[in-house]
């Protein structure tokens with residue numbers, strides 16, 4: 001079989017020769033009904049019989065890997081796709097730097113590897129659960145289709161991790177695969193593993209912020225795991241990144257279209273003061289300060305996903321050759337961090353100070369810094385929309401100490417500029433920094449579905465180009481199939 005093309009003859013499409021790997025095929029086929037049950041219970045609420053114009057991966061060739069067609073979501077071909085194996089690949093960092101990459105799990109690192117794969121796997125179904133009610137309030141068929149595209153691909157990413165667990169981790173891998181279908185986002189007894197994946201995604205502005213910021217954490221983490229010396233994990237993550245790009249596109253263009261619509265409506269009504277919230281809201285668009293508050297929330301939740309700034313777990317994973325740095329192979333150093341240091345923001349006597357620490361222990365911080373740089377690029381593009389509209393208002397990322405629950409700053413309250421503040425001040429000012437109940441009620445009031453082809457809700461501009469170059473009035477979802 002050509003590794004580039006996917007074998008669709010087995011129940012589970014794949015490019016890993018499953019038809020000759022009977023044991024793993026059997027295990028995956030055994031897991032499949034539970035997955036479909038989970039999809040029916042916790043996947044998109046409604047629309048399961050609608051025809052959705054979705055892309056499906058049919059190859060892992062970067063020059064052409066997906067095809068678009070109408071599919072009912074439960075019939076989506078969730079497959080197992082790994083990027084082609086690189087010949088003579090070596091472990092690109094850590095204590096085993098330069099040795100041949102592992103094709104089997106190295107015994108001494110088994111527990112650590114399994115934990116990272118389980119954490120990665122846990123986030124994928126969690127996001128589908130968080131977004132399951134959004135279909136009911138989609139602002140257009142275009143957006144509805146994008147939501148479902150993201151959802152089915154997160155489902156595929158779960159399959160990707162489950163394949164690794166079932167193929168390489170025997171019985172405990174199978175148990176972990178079952179647990180991934182058992183935990184539920186936000187459940188009091190059996191929550192998802194990481195904080196941000198237990199938060200609600202109650203409206204479409206949250207969805208766009210989530211796909212912009214939280215999926216971008218996914219991008220950074222997947223890049224680090226794509227460097228792994230455990231080759232099957234590396235190849236899996238490399239292909240997942242191909243799909244991930246669209247998810248962040250949905251977020252970035254989603255926010256951009258919301259900002260654009262607000263600017264247009266303000267201009268038409270002759271409103272120049274963005275803080276004149278009541279007047280702006282009366283136009284049926286989301287005022288800019290509320291967009292900024294949503295940004296504060298989702299950015300700070302996403303920062304928590306990087307773990308503690310100083311972490312021995314991260315150092316151990318790097319030393320072991322299991323989890324590298326963002327773009328590891330492009331970094332010009334010893335790839336072992338023997339004598340290197342890295343600047344970390346820390347809390348000392350209630351103040352935020354910068355401190356040089358051994359680079360090995362600062363890998364979470366470093367990845368978070370890479371994330372901040374990457375996230376800033378989109379903010380700059382949103383601000384161009386504001387600039388073109390002639391408004392002074394600018395969106396910005398808050399300080400990394402703002403609203404944190406993990407790491408150095410979990411112990412303090414700080415404002416959006418990183419100035420420590422008392423608990424009372426925080427309570428008093430909270431609603432100026434984070435969405436208030438009133439803000440959320442207003443956003444909810446705008447969440448009315450628009451199902452006419454080519455139609456868009458009052459609060460969001462149409463996209464500049466359609467998916468797969470389709471025209472503006474294309475029926476991306478045939479709701480009554």
Ligand code: BYC
Nearest residue numbers: 120123127194195214215218221304305307308311313314
């Ligand atoms: N919430 O040394 P520490 C995505 C735990 S998103 C709860 O600080 P470490 C996606 C930690 O487990 C990407 N607990 O950090 C996006 C540890 O517990 P134990 C998902 C947390 O170990 C959108 C303890 O605190 N992928 O793909 O370096 C849609 C001390 O840990 C949290 C990954 O995250 C938290 N936020 O962990 C769909 C990659 N942070 O072991 C998908 C895999 C830390 O002491 N995961 N803890 O019991 C990892 O690389 C690492 O586990 C972490 C940081 C990045 C989470």
